[in-house]
Amino acid sequence: MKVIICGAGQVGWQIARHLSGERNDVTVVDHNPELVRRATDTLDVQGVTGFASHPDVLERAGARDCDLLIAATHSDEVNMMTCQVAHSVFNITRKIARVRNQSYMLPQYGDLYRRDHLPIDVIISPEREVAEAALQRLAAPSTFDTESFMGGKLQFLGISLEDECPVLNTPLRQLTELFSTLRAIVVGVRREGRLFAPEPGDQLFAGDQIYVFSHFEDVGRTLEIFGKASKKQERVVIIGGGNVGLAVARALEARTDRVRAKMIEKNRDQAERAADELERTIVLHGDGMSAELLEEANIERADAVLVVTDDDKTNILVAVRAKQAGCPMAISLVNDPTLVGLMGPLDIDAYINPRATTVSSILRHIRHGKVRAIYSVGDAEAEVIEAQVLGTSPISGRLVRDIPFPEGVLVGAIQKGDRVEKPRGDLKVEEGDVITLFALSADVPEVERLLQVSIDFF
CATH class of the missing domain: 3.30.70.1450 (Regulator of K+ conductance, C-terminal domain)
Incomplete structure (x- = not known):
């Protein structure tokens, strides 16, 4: 299959890596020649330098016989215009666009994406994806990663093993025998930075990060077996009142089980907007790095802090400060994958990588x-x-x-x-x-x- 990927940033590069590795004909388009060169040097792809929305650039990329176009540049408008050109000029049958601005996603404007208006077949909203990932992390507070499958009946859990885990040094085969009625299975182990699929005779050690599939009814028991307590999240502090923070706060307010949420936002206009749009969430204007403001938000009494500003370093530092102030769980938004290795040493419980979710x-x-x-x-x-x-x-x-x-x-x-x-x-x-x-x-x-x-x- 012939695929054109517009945008050679982290998302575009990862998608190109996947598709080229599966023997597809992939061409990467970006106006930054350095990003195009990085893609062509490290992947089995072709590269074209130029603006993806320009017809002549798409033609050079092979749009006349393209099967799929993925528009993942940093600009919503460029992504949308690229899909329009791909449809109107080149009749590309399948078009996917990444769209960040939530005003484009409001249901009252749904007709915008009709085939005779703006022909985009699939719209990916990173903010919505990240908000959903954050809610899943909060729902499983003792895991660093979680995702639902089979209509919610199967949970994929990432669990960090500590010294108090009761099943350390036990072969996985023996775990199956000990807990014969447990509908859970360890499928991945990350040890000293290397991820592998374990065999029945492998043992688990303190410091391992494991990935487990569990039936949703057995999640609590699974976490207990691996030394993790299941605790309901009743008080949550959200640092960052942008699209992600707002989406999470709205979802928490919509829950039937009462969750008390507080939000800290540095930008005054954004804080006022959040205060207007939220009903029960207390919004504080100020810097989440401030120890005094965290104290005002009662961080020591919170069950979890979710840090989702647009700056990775701020997110990490605020998460560390919240943990030091007594918050038992910290979840941090991290765009740069090279920073993920710091999560464990800094005692940050879970992270969300927007690019990975996208x-x-x-x-x-x-x-x-x-x-x-x-x-x-x-x-x-x-x-x-x-x-x-x-x-x-x-x-x-x-x-x-x-x-x-x-x-x-x-x-x-x-x-x-x-x-x-x-x-x-x-x-x-x-x-x-x-x-x-x-x-x-x-x-x-x-x-x-x-x-x-x-x-x-x-």
Whole structure:
């Protein structure tokens, strides 16, 4: 398939990395020649320097025989105009645009994206994706990563193991025997910076970060087994009143279980806007770095602090200060993936990478319809793939133990009708089942072959 990716920043680069690694014909377009050079030097892609919305630039990128265009530049308007040109001039059949400004997303303007108006097939809103990720982190406070699959019946949890974890030094095989009724399975372990898919004889150690699939009814028990307490979040302090902070506060206000939220916003106009739009959330105007203001927000009595300003360093420092002031949980927004390694040493409990959430969302929309969900793990080190099993798939009609999955792939769960089952060797995978897999990035192409799906639309 021929793909044009407009924008060679972190999101565009990661998408290009995924698609070029799966033997697609990828061309990257950006007005910054250094970003184009970085993409062509490090990836198997072609590059064109220029403004993506200019017809002659798209023509040089091969738009006349392009199957898919992804507009992920830093400008909403450039992304939207690029899709319009791709449709009107080159008749590109599938167009995805990243749109940040929430005014473009209001439901009363939904007609804007009709095919005869502004023909964008899929709109990705990073702010909405990040807000949803933040809410999921708050819902599972003792995890550093979480995502829902199979209609919410299956949870993907990232858990940091500490010295008090009761199952350290225990082979995973033995854990399965000890907790035979637990519908949970460890599918990934990050140790000393390396992520791998564990084998039954592997043990877990303090300092490991593990990824676990758990049935939603067994999440509490799963967390307890790995030494984590399940605690309800009743008081939350949000640092940053931009689109992400506002979306989270609105969602917390809409909950039936009462959550007391306070917000700190440095910009006066933004703080006043937040105060006008929110009903029960207390909005304080000032710098979230201020120890006095954090004290005024009763940070020591809060269950969690969510730091979502537009500056990574501010987010990290405020999270550290909130923890030192007595807040038991800190979640920080971090755009720069090179800063993620600081989270553990600085005692920051969880982080949200907007680029990773955007990449996951785009991948979810560009894979064939039988792939129902995609989630990018870490710095694109692995993927969680949820897909419906086709009758033509090599795995259909076979027992789990007989399927030749690569070493870096583990089955998380299999859904048969309304029932979600923990994978067993003697469980047969049948046409129509939904399977969720953890796959290291290098093994994703083989997973797609086994599922008989591709990044295609026809």
